[in-house]
Amino acid sequence: MKRPTFTWLDLKAVMQPDMCPVCQLVNLRTEQKIATFQYAHIADVDFRKTFIDSDGFCQHHTEKFYEAGDHLNHAVLYHHLLTVKLNRITQQKPAQKKKPTACLLCAHEKTSEALYINLFASGLEHDALKTMYMDKGIVCMHHFDPILKRLRKIKSPHVDDFIKHTLTMYQSYQHDLAEIKRKNDHKHAEERLSDQERHTWKLIRRLLVDQGNHRR
Numbered sequence: 001m002k003r004p005t006f007t008w009l010d011l012k013a014v015m016q017p018d019m020c021p022v023c024q025l026v027n028l029r030t031e032q033k034i035a036t037f038q039y040a041h042i043a044d045v046d047f048r049k050t051f052i053d054s055d056g057f058c059q060h061h062t063e064k065f066y067e068a069g070d071h072l073n074h075a076v077l078y079h080h081l082l083t084v085k086l087n088r089i090t091q092q093k094p095a096q097k098k099k100p101t102a103c104l105l106c107a108h109e110k111t112s113e114a115l116y117i118n119l120f121a122s123g124l125e126h127d128a129l130k131t132m133y134m135d136k137g138i139v140c141m142h143h144f145d146p147i148l149k150r151l152r153k154i155k156s157p158h159v160d161d162f163i164k165h166t167l168t169m170y171q172s173y174q175h176d177l178a179e180i181k182r183k184n185d186h187k188h189a190e191e192r193l194s195d196q197e198r199h200t201w202k203l204i205r206r207l208l209v210d211q212g213n214h215r216r
């Protein structure tokens with residue numbers, strides 16, 4: 001298995017309240033990959049072949065690449081892809097039969113996600129990291145099960161604390177959301193949303209919706 005790109009110190013750096021550290025590391029890694037593709041790989045023959053075979057990136061990563069990109073790398077990549085597509089039409093070649101291969105960046109995300117789940121599980125062995133998690137840390141619902149599975153597999157002594165703390169955090173979000181609904185009732189119209197409730201409705205989607213469900 002490949003070594004993790006990040007260490008537990010990096011994990012500590014992204015251990016922030018209300019944000020899943022595994023999602024954070026996957027995103028950081030993707031940003032690094034995009035930067036590498038921009039400046040080092042555009043002219044690389046293997047990279048270009050994979051880009052063409054995969055019919056570009058998935059929609060999510062196409063937009064990420066666009067946001068970080070410039071006119072030249074877009075011209076190089078999309079000139080190549082457009083030429084392939086136009087040739088197919090003008091030479092009346094049948095539509096591509098085989099399914100496009102996986103988006104390069106999605107494939108990287110799947111690999112790094114597995115590494116960071118393991119990194120997080122091992123990271124709980126470090127007192128400082130565990131303390132940060134047990135304070136206001138959270139993992140998203142999508143990563144909760146695989147982390148738990150990993151903790152059980154390595155016979156971690158922190159399984160119960162991990163479950164208890166994570167559920168307590170989710171129950172507090174559940175309470176905030178219920179309060180927002182209650183205060184919306186005209187009988188309670190004079191009650192204002194608390195800062196915590198305002199914070200919770202803005203963050204909850206990132207914790208409940210799989211942040212990797214764009215992957216192909």
Ligand SMILES: [Zn+2]
Pocket residue numbers: 020021022023024139140141142143
């Ligand atoms: Zn996550």
Ligand SMILES: [Zn+2]
Pocket residue numbers: 057058059060061103104105106107214215216
């Ligand atoms: Zn993708």
